[in-house]
Amino acid sequence: MKFNGTLIPLEKGQTLLDFLKAQNYDVTKIAVVLNDTIIPKATYNDVMLHDEDTLEIVRFVGGG
């Protein structure tokens, strides 16, 4: 799977939420774009990841 511009190996049968937890993301501070579509937070656990996916995760940090 392509993740933030780099190809990475993907464990089979992983949901988006599994992946976010494994990567230590705080779901309250991110935006997830899968194949050029924004994924609503409420559906993170319903989305399965696939090898051909392109996943972009923006992590927001405080300050403005």
Add this chain to the structure above:
Amino acid sequence: MKITLNGKEIVITCETIFEIRKMHGHETDIIILNGFQIDHNCKISHGDILTLIPKGVMPKEDELESMMMARHTPTVHKKLKQGKVAIAGLGGLGSNIAVMLARIGVGHLLLVDFDSVEPSNLNRQNYTISHLGLPKTEALKKQINEINPFITIETQNVRVTEDNAAKLFSGYDIVCEAFDRAEAKSMLVNTLLSELPSVKIVAASGMAGYDTSNSICTSRVMNRLYVCGDLTNEAEIGKGLMAPRVLICAGHQANMVLRLLVGIKDV
């Protein structure tokens, strides 16, 4: 031939800029030819837009607009004048983005914030001591009126939530995310991209401290989401928000808005 002089079409018989200045103005007047200030003489062509600005004189209001427009790049100005841009959060990023967009002549701005101006804001936000205690929406509107009174400004003195965001920002082509808290940034970006199918967002993440300027950049996450910043430098104890990097980031956001308004999608 016909040219536009100080906002009015006229027919001229002379051939050079200096001849026109001698006839219609004073020799110390600043010359703006087609959006660019020049100090040398040159030939004038049919259709040119020429503005002569007297130095040290307060112009009348109708003259002021044509003088200001003279400095906008003519082909770009029309597109910017039609632009509708909303700014969510009027702190270090938002107040400075709003002022930049006003200076380039973006025709319609929506300013959204629930807070008022405090002394601790003056280190980086586009306010002055005279604004202390005013709602930021009102203070910034005043500030912009002193810079470019020829644009339309709407204000909303409310806290943006998941429930009111779509309603607040619908009707705006581009929204600048300029909040302070990471959770609020995430909430706005997620809510608007999900609920407003055509909105484009220019967001920010990471601009605290005094790390190198060159790590702040603009990236395109998807066709409707751009993020400016270094993505890592969080405001925290011992690493405050300081004007230079906050304004660099605000400049990235304002320039991306400008590029989108003229039809460029690349960062």
